[in-house]
Amino acid sequence: MSADRLQAAAEERAARPVRRERPSPRPQDTAAAQRVLDAAPEERERLLADLVREQLRAVLHHEADAEIGPDTEFLALGMDSVRGIDLRDRLATLLGLRLSATATFEHSTVDRLAGHLAALVAGRAAAGPSAPVTEEAAAPEQNTLERATPEQATSDQATSDQARSDGSAPPPSAIELELAKATAAPESDPYDSLTTLYHQAYASGRAQSVGMALIQAAGRLRPSFTAEDAAAHILPPVKMASGDGTRATLVCLPAITATAGPIQYGMMAQMFEGRRDVLSLVNPGYLEGELVADSFDALIELHLHQLRAAVGTERYVLVGHSMGGLLAYALAERAESAGLPPGAVVLLDTFEATHQFSEKTHIALNEGLDSREQLLGDFALTGAKLSASGRYNALLMEECALRPVQSPTFFLSAAEPMPHQDEGFEGDAWRASWPFPHTARATPGDHFTIMEHHLPETTEAIENWLAERGL
Secondary structure, eight states: OOHHHHHHHHHHHHTSOSSOOOOOOOHHHHHHHHHHHHSOHHHHHHHHHHHHHHHHHHHHTOOTTOOOOTTOOGGGGTOOHHHHHHHHHHHHHHHTOBOOTTHHHHTOSHHHHHHHHHHHHHHHHHHOTTSOOBHHHHOGGGGOOOOOOHHHHHHHHHHHHHHHHTTOOOOOOHHHHHHHHHHOOOSOOTTHHHHHHHHHHHHTTOIIIIIHHHHHHHHHTSOEEOSTTGGGGOOOOEEEEOOOSSSOEEEEEOOSSTTOSGGGGHHHHHHHTTTOOEEEOOOTTSSTTOOEESSHHHHHHHHHHHHHHHHTTSOEEEEEETTHHHHHHHHHHHHHHTTOOOSEEEEESOOOSGGGOOHHHHHHHHHHHHHHHHHHOTTSOOHHHHHHHHHHHHHHHHHOOOOOOSSOEEEEEESSOOTTTTTTOOTTTTSOOOSSSOEEEEESSOTTGGGTTTHHHHHHHHHHHHHHTTO
């Protein structure tokens, strides 16, 4: 890299904040929060309900006098994951609390959230004014989010149905639980210095060279499983949306980046709610205590076991965004050989050829990933996630040899480049392409925003293509 190029990259990084800042509270909000903290316990929850309403109006851009009922679900008001994090940040700043990314989804009405905040404030008062209060400290049972076994999931569903019939609050959804896992502070992280070093590599403009070599080396040190014992390490898939039973299930494959996971498809799943079942398989090794696959073959074998348990004999379509598309296509080939062929494969802006990963593309990807890490918070990256990502990045580059599949394939590419991505290319040569038989279309947005701001167009393109094939 030239000195001019390095200097330009450093100046561009310096122009952006390293970490996402919480919004500055308005004077009237600070005053309202102080009234909450000074109030007697019997008055506190009512004042907190008023504070929650006021912040909710600000986040959702509602009129100042807009009525928000005590039991109205936030989702019905237009809440999404980004606005939920914004509301969390506002309340955490005003009350001096540390709240999880899913606090506003787990307590998804004014009354439930006010009650939760009242318990946290009371816990701080009991512990003393200097004691920091987090949701983990005040309610330790909420910090034990683990993937349930299929038997536990069945039991939990029965409990959930009973709770709803009794009028009590339903448990958090699969999307909310995955967001909590993605942003939760680890109890202990033996790779914490790895996280620090990776951030240093990114800050110096060497995330793709020194940083990648670092996390790949760490990944090779992780305990691993082989293809032969993959069945003993399967992780239950996450159901993210429920359909009407008339259409094929979408089975999503997460990408391998450290911030990826089932939550990568959370917003997309909401778009299909009521139309299609949406499941996400789970890449192993991203949570502490999980093993990583020792080969690309072992990773795909594990996903085959997950797939068979998830869909049985039902119709399904494999979906993958970014490098998740490589896993989806490899799994399609394995599933066809195993007598479990998908109805189709949907690839969303997946880069297959190594030569497409130019220096500018790497810069664009790293910039996009970094901005999304900042949105998720301080614990979006852990050593476990980074080392797993490094392991699978190495396996994809060294061992992933794809072959054509028989299943019809829909390749939906981003119509717009990420910043820098098209520099040095002629025409549309920067765009992702696919070497095997497929139907190709472009959709508005870039590599990231096709799964964010432009999701309506993305999901419409997927739905129309699948409908044409009776899926």
